[in-house]
Amino acid sequence: MASTAAPSIETPPSSKVLTIDSINLRIRNVEYAVRGELAIRAEELKARIEKGDKTVKCKNIVNCNIGNPQQLKQQPITFFRQVAALTEYPELLDPKHADKVTPLFPADAVERAREILNSAGGAIGAYSHSQGIRAIRDHVAQFIEARDGFPADPNLLYLTAGASSGVQQILQLLISHPNVGVMIPIPQYPLYTASLALNNCHAVPYYLDEAREWCMDLKELEQSLTEARDRGVEVRALVIINPGNPTGQSLTWNNMAEVVEFCHRHKLVLLADEVYQTNIYLPETRPFHSFKKVLRSAKDPAIRDGLELVSFHSISKGVVGECGRRGGYFECTNLDPLVLEQIYKMASVNLCPNVQGQILVDLMVKPPQPGSASYPLYQSETQGIYESLKRRSVRLHTAFNSMEGFSCNPAEGAMYLFPSITLSPKAIAAAEAAGKNPDDFYCLAMLDATGVCVIPGSGFGQKPGTIHFRFIADLKKFHCEFMDKYRD
Template sequence: MLSARTCLNAKSQLGVFKLTLKASSIVSASTSSATLRIVVMPSISNLQQYNNYSTSPKPAPKLTLDDVNENILKAKYAVRGRIPMRAEELKAQLKKDPASLPFKKIINANIGNPQQLDQKPLTFYREVLSLLQHPELLDEADETLLSLYKIDSIQRARKLLEEVGGSVGAYSQSQGVQGIRETVASFITKRDDGEIAYPEDIFLTAGASAAVSYILSMLCKGPSTGVLIPIPQYPLYTASLALNNSKPLPYYLREEENWSTDPEEIEEVVQDAIKKGVKPTCLVVINPGNPTGAILSVNAIESIFEIAAKYGIVVIADEVYQENIFKGSKFNSMKKVLRNLQKVHHGKFDNVQLASLHSISKGVSGECGQRGGYMELVGFSHEIRQVFLKLASISLCPVVTGQALVDLMVSPPKPGDASYEQDQQQRNHIHEALEERATKLFETFSRLEGIECRKPQGAMYLYPKLDLPFKAIQEASHKEMEPDEFYCSELLEHTGICTVPGSGFGQVPGTYHLRTTFLPPGTEWVDAWEKFHREFYDRYRD
């Protein structure tokens, strides 16, 4: 008879094990030289203990960086990199203790975010948007509605609501609303002096960044794919190439020639890539330039198409700053230049493929947070357009309010419309304010020791060259920073001005730059920068 609590020890060919059981649980047991067999009828308490044990094992480990897609870890985006992250920390510190730092606020000159930095939204945009978001207002009596909104805002809202199917909360077609694409095509045709654009070639996107993602994800097939990018460049391109595990092929812009291109160097980059087994698939052109603020001449654009035609390279024209043009400068769209080449040189440029990008984030719109833009495909086959449509379909559709803003951007109030005069006043004010701020900052840099800056022609940025003292370069090395990053870090810590080091955009080895917007209002921050710069050079003077 088993005791109330029995330990059974058994030895078999399978090993040694020990069981402790309650006598009341055992129904039968038998042993042999090879096996020990026990049939157990567990009590309720035993079953509960077993269930508790089986459902609470040692937790599986959390994700580590080893589990993350290595292409994401490789991607870098300096515009929101280490210095902007430090700026956010300082902003939080100021909120808790306003007197804890030698400045009162952070000046975010690191990113082209107009409405964060004083640029007011256009009234016409906001009137139409509010009616789209709350269409019940359109049911109000005419006299009530007209006391709140101008008649052309009301008419545009009704037209857009009809085109989107009655609500901006519903999905649209993946390529974008047909009526809005027709409006974009009309805008491009007018801009390019009658060179016809077709709605089926237009893809509405969630900003120009989404269009870049479409193009690169479609054409990048791995490390054997190369994409030519201008240096300095907008970091979106190198980051996107890292995500797609493809190779950036940098070509340097000529600073001494106001950041123009060098066609001979570009062709050398192409030929060198081919020799190394890398296929140059795309060539990126940012015009007007980011971060340089320069505008390419027609001759420079033509030379790019010469190379594209010769090697079968797709041209990506990032033209999101086409509305930010200063007096005395002229923007020529790449499509217009291509069409003129095709007329003069019959057949030579017929197979050139061009993807042109535009956005509501820049210009006088400044609607960065609304995420709207478009891409025009020029020279692509129907089959390739269908692949773009597949990519767009995976994302369902672009933001519908962003699409509506694209419509407003490319078709603003016209002379005779109720909103026209106010809209023109607001647009002129934005243009004049930006050019005035750019001039002020440029003139300040021009009189400072150790800074060389090209006069801006457009966009939202200056990209000055820094001739840093050797002691400053040594100090940067001690802090494990690039020299221009060290300068930008010190500028932030002493003045609250947040900029982006040139090392985040790429630059000729041995040179140092930074990018700053001229969006912030007023002159106090410029004066603070000038004071800091003089003190910095005195501190580290050789």
């Protein structure tokens, strides 16, 4: 499974129906750096370490190639898991077990499990409504209303198996022919390039402005759009990830309002990936605003009630970090009702999102409230995780800016930093000799030396001539040695 090498010349032509040449070329064209060469090399090293291979330099592998909080020892929220366990085994809710269950589960977890089971018709093992359990969508709508101060409609909410699944559904819907284009930020999370390749769609890249804390530069947006439309591409949508992955910025209200106006003026659907909305590290100066709120606050009713927006959220990130459950939702704003019917039909073909993922969405949007039995623990756990994420981001940012060759924007949000690095000509020559991009070369060297697996900037996209990596871990020692080794 591991190697992606081309077949050796001795391999006879395959007699199979399905060969690398006969399968869907769009699948073959998908590039997916998050689990690319670095991840495969990391798996190999891990297997060798487990077999006791002493030639491996590092002692263990730390996977920082994918935002996977619980793999990096972030603990789940106790209340969430208590409710999940009770919904899995409702026998525990029988009063005859109260003497044993009461000391193990707080009363509000028991109460909440009952409510959820009730709203699922008593059977979390059954297919739910294809859009997700109605009561859970009601809670999501209340969460959005409280967050934004504008109404939200549970009929316009679709629970999904993680944000990725929602993004793929919406991209598939809006790409109707091979000449459709979708604007995506560079750098971007590679799900977008992968999904566009899969749907045979033009990726229309626009660069985030590294010199201004990775904000969206309107001149750049105009230019990128004009170039694409001049080439005859039918650009239909614009994707933004806010807070940014891999770039870690939290956009300002004014910048977002400009983007909303830009999308309206140019007839673009806005796709807002807001999965990191609670990963905000400078809440006073760089709070999170949803694009829904910015849109609904627009003075122009043509924007407010016209601009088509799909917003994505997830249980995988933030202080929740429940990636393995695959839960999330998207909200549709100002979409045509006939188009909404088509989204519902496709959700039906997929039957329903997994119910435990839906339950975690419910818990995320409606956590324990002050005064409830579980609130103090919930509060201390989420605060602890948040402070730890914030501390690490700030520490990393400081570390990068103190290291030779590095330059890094502040950690405003999300879980990542995307520092730029200047390597010596000698290092770049060594990379070339090894047939690698400089960023791949650096990351492979780091993996071998330290066991830390990060993703080279080329996997996310970067301006030509610049070199970046996405980081969520420390690497000072390795870096100093690498710089010394390749000093001219």
